[in-house]
Amino acid sequence: xxxxxxFFFVLIFLASxxxxxxxxxxxxxxxxxxxxxxxxxxxxxxxxxxxxxVISFLVIPKTSSNKFHFEISYxxxxxxxxxxxxxxxxxxxxxxxxxFDMDSIAGVCYLEVNDSVINRTRTPKLKWAKPDxxxxxxxxxxxxxxxxxxxxxxxxxxEASKAEKAVLVxxxxxxxxxxxxxxxxxxxxxxxxxxTFLCTTENDILFIAVDGRSSQxxxxxxxxxxxxxxxxxxxxxxxxxxxxxxxLWIKGEGVINNTSDLTGERPVSNAxxxxxxxx
Numbered sequence: 001x002x003x004x005x006x007f008f009f010v011l012i013f014l015a016s017x018x019x020x021x022x023x024x025x026x027x028x029x030x031x032x033x034x035x036x037x038x039x040x041x042x043x044x045x046x047x048x049x050x051x052x053x054v055i056s057f058l059v060i061p062k063t064s065s066n067k068f069h070f071e072i073s074y075x076x077x078x079x080x081x082x083x084x085x086x087x088x089x090x091x092x093x094x095x096x097x098x099x100f101d102m103d104s105i106a107g108v109c110y111l112e113v114n115d116s117v118i119n120r121t122r123t124p125k126l127k128w129a130k131p132d133x134x135x136x137x138x139x140x141x142x143x144x145x146x147x148x149x150x151x152x153x154x155x156x157x158x159e160a161s162k163a164e165k166a167v168l169v170x171x172x173x174x175x176x177x178x179x180x181x182x183x184x185x186x187x188x189x190x191x192x193x194x195x196t197f198l199c200t201t202e203n204d205i206l207f208i209a210v211d212g213r214s215s216q217x218x219x220x221x222x223x224x225x226x227x228x229x230x231x232x233x234x235x236x237x238x239x240x241x242x243x244x245x246x247x248l249w250i251k252g253e254g255v256i257n258n259t260s261d262l263t264g265e266r267p268v269s270n271a272x273x274x275x276x277x278x279x
Contacts, residue, residue, distance in 0.1 A: 038059065038060055038064075038068070038092065038093065038274070039057075039058070040056070040057060040058045040093075040250055040253075040256065041056075041057055042054065042057070042256060043055045043057070048228070049218075049220065049224050049228070051192070052215075052216060052217055052218050053210065053211075053217055053218065054210075054211040054216055054217040054257070054258060055208065055209070055210050055211070056208070056248050056256050056257040057206060057207070057208055058093055058208075058248060058250065058274075059204050059205075060204060060205040060207075060274060061203060061204050062200075062203055062204060062205065063203075065145045065146075066277065067276065068092060068274050068275060068276055068277060069145045069274075069277055070141045070145065070147050070166075070272065070273065070275070071089070071091075071141070071165075071166065071272075071273045071275055072097065072113055072139075072141065072166040072270055072272055072273070073085045073089055073094075073270060073271050073273050074107070074111060074113070074118055074269060074270040075269075076106070076107075076119070076269075077105060078105060078267075079105045079267035079268060079269060080267055080268070080271075081247070081265045081266070081267050081268070082095065082096045082247035082249050082255070082265065082268060082271045083247070083249040083254065083265060084267075085249075085268075085270075085271035085273065086249045086251065086271070087251075089273055089275070090251075091251065091273040091274060091275055092250070092251050092273075092274045092275060092276050093207065093248070093249065093250045093251065093273070093274040094247075094248075094249045094271045094272070094273050094274070095198065095207040095209070095247070095248055095249075095271060095272045096196055096240060096241055096245045096246060096247045096268045096271055096272075097168055097170070097240060097241065097268060097269065097270035097271050097272055098111070098168050098170035098240060098241055098269070098270060099130055099135070099170065099241050099269075100128070100241070100268060100269035100270075101122070101127070101128040103127070103128065105269070106119065106269070107119035107269040107270060108121065108122040108128050108129055108130060109121050109122075109130070109135050109168070109169040109170055110138075110152075110155050110158070110167065110168075111166075111167065111168050111169070111270060112158055112159070112164065112166065112167040113165075113166045114165065115162060115164075117155075117159065118270075119269075121155065121169060130171075133172065133183075134172050134184070134188065135152065135169050135170060135171045135172075136151065136152055136171045136172055136181075137150070137151065137152055137169070137170055137172060137173030137174075137238040137239075138150050138151070138152040138167060138168065138169050138170070139166075139167075139168045139170065139198060139238060139240075139272065140164050140166070140167055141164065141165045141167075142164060142165060143163065143164070143165045145165075147198075147200065147205050148200075148236075149173070149176075149198060149199065149200055149236035150173075150176075150236070151173060151176060152169050152171070152173075168272070170238055170239065170240050170241070171238060171239060172184070172189070172222065172238075172239055173236075173237075173238050173239075174197070174199075174222060174225060174226050174229060174237040174238060174239055175199070175226060175229055175230055175234055175235065175236055175237040176236055177235065177236070178230070180230065181226075183222055183226075188222075189221060189222045189223065190221050190222075190223065192218050192219040192220055192221050192224075193213065193219045193220075193221075193242050194210060194211055194213060194219050194242050194243055194244070194259075194260045195208075195209075195210040195212070195219060195220050195222075195225060195239060195242040195246060196208070196209055196210075196239070196240040196241060196242050196245065196246045196247075196248075197210070197225065197237055197238065197239060198237070198238055198240060198272065199229050199234035199235075199237035199238070200234065200235055201232075201235060202233065202235065207248055207272070207274075208248075209246050209247065209256075209257035210242075210246065211246070211257055211258045211260070212246075213260040214258065214260060216258070217258065222239060225237075225239070240272075241268065243260065244259065244260050244261035245266050245268050246259065246260065247259055247265055247266070247268070
């Protein structure tokens, strides 16, 4: 069961938000979640970052591991929409994953599931490959169902390690240990686009979809994103594939953000799923 929340996060207007003088979101640490529920909500504002923003959140308490678990789903060699990944796997929710080749429909970042290598990171000089300054982070799902956002290690390390249920390289890594990480000076970083983030706070894991490329939403650049994410307690945060790929799907609700491609929801290479545990 998932439910729309009007109280999980409160919108607090502060005198300053970094250098922007804007709104900041903070978690309400006093809330209590009902059994088998996840909180989701959407914020629309024309003041945050001096721009129009539509931001969708899904919140997974770290204490809910007895009710939910995480998986990374793929459909090699074909692409599939994030909503299809969710529906076919009977997931509670799905968030689009990492980068892929739109010509040969292959993932271009390292993906390992259940100790099997699905994709390797593409050599930077090849088409659709991402530079090392971008794909420097990783989402790890441990066999104890912990979700970790970390600095990426070598493929050999993950192949040799048996501690991970799934490993997905992406990036850039935005926050680590509660601190901003260095970002490359490039348009991918400094231009505003739709964005997909996964972040962890002290108590929660957040799936976040930022709309963009429309008259209703400007999107964010990654420097703005760092300030935004750290403002409500994110300690580790990673940027996933964005642009037309940005999609947050919830069972019973469908896609809750506004995807930016004119043709509708974009097929992607993989997705991060929230699965309800079988009783």
